Amino acid sequence: MAESIAAFADAHQNMQILHINGCFHSDAHLGTAQKLEALRPNLKVAVITPLERKQKGAQPAGDFVVWFDRK
Secondary structure, eight states: OHHHHHHHHHHOTTOOOOOOOOGGGTGGGOTHHHHHHHHOTTSOOOOEEEEEGGGTTSOOSSSEEEEEOOO
16 A cells, blocks of 8 residues: 555655555554655655544544544
């Protein structure tokens, strides 16, 4: 995944890229995020963690949190 994102970023330098994956692949900037940061250290990488509102005390594993309510 990280290699494909890096290649796309190289070919489209003026674009923002949104990659969606499961938390296993990016929590705490590990997995895909870690590999991408190693491949392209100058690339700005941010991890967005979705959390249910009932998990309000949970420690987010990303740079930003999107809170949601399960219906």
